[in-house]
Amino acid sequence: MSSLNSSGKRPPVLIANRGEIAIRIARTCKALGFPTVALYSDADVFAEHVRACDQAVYIGASAPGESYLKAEKVIAAAKQTGAKYIHPGYGFLSERPHFVEECEKAGLVFVGPSAESMRLMGDKIRARETVDSLKVPRVPGSPGAVKDAAIAAKFAKEIGYPVLLKATAGGGGKGMRRVDSESEISAAFDGASREALSAFGDGAMYVEKLILQPHHVEVQVFGDGKGKAIHLGERECSIQRRHQKVWEESPSPILNEHPKTREPMFASAIRIAEHVKYAGAGTFEFIVDGKGNFYFLEMNTRLQVEHPVTEWVTGVDLVAWQLLLAAGEFKLPEIPAREGSSIEVRLYAEDPHTFLPAPGKLGLIELPTGAFVRSDSAFKEAGEVSLFYDPMISKISVWAPTRPEAVDRMRAALDEARVQAPKDRQGIKKGSLRTNLSFLRRLVRCEQAVNGDTTTDLIGNNPSLTDAPKGLPEVDLSAALATSLFQLLGESAGGESVATVAGESPWKLIARREGVRS
């Protein structure tokens, strides 16, 4: 049924997030007839997600702790605007049970699981106890948080090196270290714990066996909150840099190699989801080794960054399901059929060789489009990748009937994308922005990735992906002429008056400086 009937009657959704995910959520809200409320910090006054929503509320300074993480400000914004639902997106307040309770107390509906199931699954150590009781296999490790490096070393010896130190409150690779021998464990423990304390406000660590030749495979589930859940297939997110995903796909190449692993994995995920009466979209992360053995890693009690991959192969709008469930209008369907192959890559403001963050102002952004190509971007035009937040610029995802065709489509899409830093009249780059676009273009041509041999150490094993180009490259006539002309034109432009930058009059610039601040 079209939502035209109900549009204008539905209560507003407050989107407690920013960037691409806030825009993505707003799009579905609009389609379903939910009015939208955005939040913004000082850094986000002109951000695209603010423009994408019907109204916006200022919630504080740029640092997340002063704005997007301030539960009471978010709730006050909802009250002030008459919003009934709060969609947390991913990150920020999305996995904080306390926030869910605060929403309930304020008479608001949190779009996501209950505080209770979040607590059960969100805390990695309690999640392990639940998982063990349901006989789902998991990676050997310390039974709980370890107090210091010495105790960590004791467990590591028991399990056998290499081990992984992980923050109990962690995620996204923060507060995580690989340790190959006892001599490294003390320094690694301190570093990871400090990182966790600063990122999550909690420095507790645990020890886990490191699986070699591992694949990261996750199962998307959707629960009705009453003890029923279905799965929507898997995603493989093995290709990572700095322990953070950069390429995700469905179906999983390693499960295609070991198709018998699939159903037991799905069954395990559903068993846990139903046990905790999970409501809404959730993801079970597993490690799958080269032989097809799977081990539970953790559950993410939220919408994942890489959810478009699942949307491509199932045809399901996961955010629509979340919203309709929250509105009491959702009935869990049969498991959707999955068709074809989808790949997503993450375009970041970071150095393409070292992967160090390199946020800054954009000078130009043009994202790919065309048949079966989707760009979920924080930008529609040149803006600024703020150093206060995650430096992701856009997700680019594609679908095709088969994986090789999806890889081809992704290659064409990435070649079409353009992201450039601002420049002066001579074409000299201004500001600190760098992007991983060159890296992604090399990755989509990397034999190991093209063939679907997607282990988590793919990037490390293919140094040509990250090596800086050496010496003068073999340049063709066209590129050589373009360089010369661009340089000569820049020199001739440099000699002129610099009064008009990119067609803007100095009066306009002055007017802007004076006017905006009144």
Place this chain on the structure above:
Amino acid sequence: MSTLIGKVGKWEFDFKKAPSGESGSVQVEVKGHGLVTVQWKADAHGIWISHTDPKAGEQLRGYDIEGERDDDGVVQYHLYQRGGGQEWAGLSLLRAGQGEATGPQAGKKKGVRVRSQMPGKIVRIEVKAGVHVEKGDALLVMEAMKMENIIRAPQSGVIATVKVQLGQAVETGADLATYE
């Protein structure tokens, strides 16, 4: 405006007039290939050019071009082919007579500076003045985007000064340490 004769990589060019403006056409003597007519249309981020290639025939190609000025003031261009995925780094038109002296690898300098590649906070300092470091050794640890990033020695040598203090917030481009 200096000379219109120069080379990019293996290509040697002699521009018959100085190009200017957003678009136009210019004749270039390409050594070994004769006179080539090049039409161009430039914009804020690069250039489209159309020319006859002795091998490939008529070609229309676009490039996004990003210049970066190194410490010596020499501009090197990074080209990204529009819609093609090819790229080249470190290109520039080397003028006749300046030739090799201004190449990208023209002699190692003393007093190399280690600069911050990103804004962040110094959370650990591993070296002090007078210490010899090997290329790749950890110099300090910066926290940026909630991640700890190890700043490593770009080359072997003796550290002259450490320019930052523990807990200090630094901007992109700030000096972190210098070599003797």
